[in-house]
Amino acid sequence: MATIYQVAERAGVSLSTVSRVLNGKTTVNATLKAKVEKAMVELNYRPNSVARSLATSRSDSVGILVSELNTPFFGDLMQGVESTLRAADKHVIITVGHNNLTTEQDAVEFLISRNCDALIMHAEAMKDEDLIALNEKRLPISLVNRQVKGLENNCIALDNEKGGYLATTHLLELGHRDIAYISGPMKIRDACQRLKGHKRALEEAGVAYNPFLTFEGHYEEEDGKTGLLELMSRDTPFSALVCANDWMASGAMSCARDLGMDLPHDLSIVGFDDVVFAHHVYPRLTTVSNPIADMAKMSAQYILNTLYGHTHNVQRLFEPTLVVRESTMAYES
Amino acid sequence: MATIYQVAERAGVSLSTVSRVLNGKTTVNATLKAKVEKAMVELNYRPNSVARSLATSRSDSVGILVSELNTPFFGDLMQGVESTLRAADKHVIITVGHNNLTTEQDAVEFLISRNCDALIMHAEAMKDEDLIALNEKRLPISLVNRQVKGLENNCIALDNEKGGYLATTHLLELGHRDIAYISGPMKIRDACQRLKGHKRALEEAGVAYNPFLTFEGHYEEEDGKTGLLELMSRDTPFSALVCANDWMASGAMSCARDLGMDLPHDLSIVGFDDVVFAHHVYPRLTTVSNPIADMAKMSAQYILNTLYGHTHNVQRLFEPTLVVRESTMAYES
DNA sequence: CTGTTAGCGCCTTCAG
DNA sequence: CTGAAGGCGCTAACAG
Numbered sequence: 001m002a003t004i005y006q007v008a009e010r011a012g013v014s015l016s017t018v019s020r021v022l023n024g025k026t027t028v029n030a031t032l033k034a035k036v037e038k039a040m041v042e043l044n045y046r047p048n049s050v051a052r053s054l055a056t057s058r059s060d061s062v063g064i065l066v067s068e069l070n071t072p073f074f075g076d077l078m079q080g081v082e083s084t085l086r087a088a089d090k091h092v093i094i095t096v097g098h099n100n101l102t103t104e105q106d107a108v109e110f111l112i113s114r115n116c117d118a119l120i121m122h123a124e125a126m127k128d129e130d131l132i133a134l135n136e137k138r139l140p141i142s143l144v145n146r147q148v149k150g151l152e153n154n155c156i157a158l159d160n161e162k163g164g165y166l167a168t169t170h171l172l173e174l175g176h177r178d179i180a181y182i183s184g185p186m187k188i189r190d191a192c193q194r195l196k197g198h199k200r201a202l203e204e205a206g207v208a209y210n211p212f213l214t215f216e217g218h219y220e221e222e223d224g225k226t227g228l229l230e231l232m233s234r235d236t237p238f239s240a241l242v243c244a245n246d247w248m249a250s251g252a253m254s255c256a257r258d259l260g261m262d263l264p265h266d267l268s269i270v271g272f273d274d275v276v277f278a279h280h281v282y283p284r285l286t287t288v289s290n291p292i293a294d295m296a297k298m299s300a301q302y303i304l305n306t307l308y309g310h311t312h313n314v315q316r317l318f319e320p321t322l323v324v325r326e327s328t329m330a331y332e333s
Numbered sequence: 334m335a336t337i338y339q340v341a342e343r344a345g346v347s348l349s350t351v352s353r354v355l356n357g358k359t360t361v362n363a364t365l366k367a368k369v370e371k372a373m374v375e376l377n378y379r380p381n382s383v384a385r386s387l388a389t390s391r392s393d394s395v396g397i398l399v400s401e402l403n404t405p406f407f408g409d410l411m412q413g414v415e416s417t418l419r420a421a422d423k424h425v426i427i428t429v430g431h432n433n434l435t436t437e438q439d440a441v442e443f444l445i446s447r448n449c450d451a452l453i454m455h456a457e458a459m460k461d462e463d464l465i466a467l468n469e470k471r472l473p474i475s476l477v478n479r480q481v482k483g484l485e486n487n488c489i490a491l492d493n494e495k496g497g498y499l500a501t502t503h504l505l506e507l508g509h510r511d512i513a514y515i516s517g518p519m520k521i522r523d524a525c526q527r528l529k530g531h532k533r534a535l536e537e538a539g540v541a542y543n544p545f546l547t548f549e550g551h552y553e554e555e556d557g558k559t560g561l562l563e564l565m566s567r568d569t570p571f572s573a574l575v576c577a578n579d580w581m582a583s584g585a586m587s588c589a590r591d592l593g594m595d596l597p598h599d600l601s602i603v604g605f606d607d608v609v610f611a612h613h614v615y616p617r618l619t620t621v622s623n624p625i626a627d628m629a630k631m632s633a634q635y636i637l638n639t640l641y642g643h644t645h646n647v648q649r650l651f652e653p654t655l656v657v658r659e660s661t662m663a664y665e666s
Numbered sequence: 667c668t669g670t671t672a673g674c675g676c677c678t679t680c681a682g
Numbered sequence: 683c684t685g686a687a688g689g690c691g692c693t694a695a696c697a698g
Contacts, residue, residue: 003675014685019677029683049446050392051675053383054690069415070408070609070626079403082429091443094427096415110424113382250613257615276403280583282590282615293403336691347669352693362667384691387674 002043011039022047053115061091062303063111065121067099072276073292074122077144080296081120088304090117101125112138118303120144120296124188140306142299145292146189156299156316160190163288163320164197167242167270170286170322172205175331176240176268179207181214182227182252184244191219194244194272212236217248224251239268239331246271246278246287253281253327268328283326291318335376344372355380386448394424395636396444398454400432405609406625407455410477413629414453421637423450434458445471451636453477453629457521473639475632478625479522489632489649493523496621496653497530500575500603503619503655505538508664509573509601512540514547515560515585517577524552527577527605545569550581557584572601572664579604579611579620586614586660601661616659624651 004022008015013032020028021036028036039045053059064081066074082092093114095107104125111119118140123131128148135141135154143155171179181198184191195214202209212234217223224243228251231238243249249271256267263269263283271278271287278285301312337355341348346365353361354369361369372378386392397414399407415425426447428440437458444452451473456464461481468474468484476488504512514531517524528547535542545567550556557576561584564571576582582604589600596602596616604611604620611618634645 004677005675015676016678016685017683020684023677027683032684046442046446048387048448048675049443050383050386050448051690052677054381054387054692055675055677057690059383068412070405070412072403072405072408072609075403075405075408079401082402086429092427094425096419109379110382113379115381115383254612276405277610277613279587280610281613334691337693338691348692349669349694350667353668356693360667365668381691384674385693387676388691388693390674 001048002045004045004047007036007039007043007045010043011035057115058117059091059115060089061093061114061116062118062120062300062307063108063114063116064092064094065097065104065107065111065119065123066094067097067122067124069094069096073273073290075276076293077122077296080293081300084297084300085304088308088310090304090308097123097125099124105130108134118142118307120299120303122146140303142302144295144299152316154302156295156302156314156318158190158290158292158295158318158320160193160320161197161200163272163290164194164242164244165201166197166320166322167194167272167288168198168201169205170324171240171242171268171270171328172201172207174240174268174328177207177331178210178236178238178240179213180231180238180241182224182231182241182243182248183214183216184219184248186216188219191244198242210236213238217244219245219247221247221251224248224253225255228252228255240270240328241267242270242272244272246273246275246285249285249287249327250277250281253285264327264329265332268331270328274323278323279325281327286325286328287323288320289323290320294318334381335378337378337380340369340372340376340378343376344368390448391450392424392448393422394426394447394449395451395453395633395640396441396447396449397425397427398430398437398440398444398452398456399427400430400455400457402427402429406606406623408609409626410455410629413626414633417630417633418637421641421643423637423641430456430458432457438463441467451475451640453632453636455479473636475635477628477632485649487635489628489635489647489651491523491623491625491628491651491653493526493653494530494533496605496623497527497575497577498534499530499653499655500527500605500621501531501534502538503657504573504575504601504603504661505534505540507573507601507661510540510664511543511569511571511573512546513564513571513574515557515564515574515576515581516547516549517552517581519549521552524577531575543569546571550577552578552580554580554584557581557586558588561585561588573603573661574600575603575605577605579606579608579618582618582620582660583610583614586618597660597662598665601664603661607656611656612658614660619658619661620656621653622656623653627651 004018008018020026021033097104120142122144147155147157183195215227217227271285274287274289278287302314304310337351341351353359354366430437453475455477480488480490516528548560604618607620607622611620635647637643
């Protein structure tokens with residue numbers, strides 16, 4: 001690969017001149033500039049971003065931390081960030097945290113050692129204080145789908161409580177009173193908030209919350225099945241079910257069908273996230289949309305602002321909306 | 334951030350010694366080594382991989398090119414590569430090609446300028462000769478889901494022809510004779526091969542191929558719908574349909590249901606890829622499994638072999654298998 | 667086994 | 683506006 005030095009030699013100028021036309025910061029005599037550019041194409045010159053990064057300790061790329069690579073949720077997240085960053089000529093380095101503390105920390109170290117200018121993270125295992133320290137002492141970060149006290153500006157989150165509220169309210173409006181709930185793991189923030197919204201909706205409707213109607217899952221498809229089975233074994237009848245994400249909803253639907261139930265007549269089901277397959281299931285899933293791609297985009301814009309002087313508006317709290325499809329229907333006594 | 338020099342100073346040794354304990358290539362006196370390690374933790378030292386990369390022109394990371402970030406297929410691909418590479422302590426830099434020539438080339442240049450040691454690519458737009466040149470003149474590459482003449486060793490691919498054959502044979506064995514086919518874009522290799530397999534199955538069964546029963550789509554969900562509608566408008570009855578991927582199959586299923594058809598009684602449908610949502614659709618989709626995660630893993634192992642002296646076995650051609658679920662049933666006259 | 671000395675490719679003062 | 687010189691953090695011969 002040609003280096004800046006060879007370009008300089010061929011163009012008959014010094015390497016600083018080449019550097020200047022490369023970066024376009026300072027003005028360069030038009031003739032020299034032309035010569036340099038000619039030399040560059042002739043040599044098929046490509047700047048080495050590693051060298052540049054070492055010299056400037058910047059890299060024009062931002063690190064991304066996701067929990068998994070192969071789920072629709074994170075797919076949308078990555079895609080949202082990548083496309084808006086790329087439009088600004090920034091690049092993206094993606095790492096995986098697997099919802100595990102050590103892995104997340106390793107990933108962060110890797111990204112930093114790669115001179116990333118900033119980090120956009122979906123951190124699940126790292127603690128609030130770690131994140132605060134990271135942001136203060138190391139490099140700017142933005143958190144997607146999480147709210148950290150003391151880092152309000154950096155957080156882009158969904159109003160999960162409202163989402164839970166919407167789901168349950170929808171069911172209440174359809175006349176359901178006995179509403180079961182399969183939650184995510186309660187150690188995860190958003191899972192708590194969604195459940196909280198569910199409870200508020202019940203309360204406002206004057207329906208007593210019955211702990212026997214809720215089951216704690218792990219956000220995985222399998223939990224929809226085991227949850228439904230468990231709930232049904234408790235001898236507390238219910239006519240509707242809200243699941244804290246679409247995976248569990250899909251699991252519950254399959255299970256219900258295997259049990260010979262007729263959906264949605266025998267059971268109305270609401271999901272959460274409106275993940276890509278939500279309208280592939282049958283009946284098509286009524287769910288709460290989680291505009292993760294938009295949030296990701298916003299997160300990227302925030303980084304663009306703080307790092308490269310852009311001036312996008314940044315919206316920090318996103319409102320979920322209810323997407324009514326065919327998996328819910330009016331209560332039939 | 335602490336540098337190797339500061340560590341050396343604090344430990345009272347030269348920086349080459351520090352470098353040595355860092356890389357562990359040569360032996361270092363145990364006492365000195367201890368001193369160095371102590372200094373490293375005290376200073377919370379982290380090696381700067383950019384500097385290392387500049388000095389060695391290696392980076393212990395391999396670039397990945399996918400077409401999209403937010404689809405199950407590429408999700409599995411990325412996940413397969415990432416996990417096996419990470420197990421070998423290599424990192425991954427992911428870029429997106431969007432099935433567009435310029436974008437793909439930019440992505441490749443970015444990865445090279447980042448000193449990636451190798452590339453694992455799902456290249457769709459770049460031409461065979463570009464890929465050959467890339468591999469010969471620049472850096473080792475491995476191609477997933479593509480076969481290039483002259484690059485046999487670097488290619489990990491699925492026997493798509495066999496997949497098409499399996500899908501149609503399954504239907505034939507169920508007694509269907511009039512089998513419609515919604516293909517992918519014929520400019521894409523695998524789409525051609527899948528169709529070829531379909532034709533071979535018909536031929537072997539003594540069923541004449543009827544061009545009126547095939548429709549060319551673009552591998553998108555929408556094509557399932559438009560394809561089905563178009564095929565039905567051609568007044569050539571059929572009792573079964575194979576779609577060249579699951580997205581189109583899902584689209585066709587929704588459309589069929591909207592048309593009031595009873596699945597699978599009124600129409601048996603087979604998909605291709607066995608993508609994550611294939612068993613979320615209803616009826617659960619019979620499809621041809623595409624072990625993309627395994628292929629991705631193999632691709633990573635190939636790179637590990639050629640680059641870092643590993644000695645994994647590498648399987649270059651993968652056999653698809655038929656996954657029979659509930660979207661197909663015996664022909665009813 | 668250890669320290670010294672050059673670079674890796676580029677940017678960035680500083681003079682001119 | 684241009685060139686010379688030093689340095690980013692680390693590795694890799696080369697002597698000792």
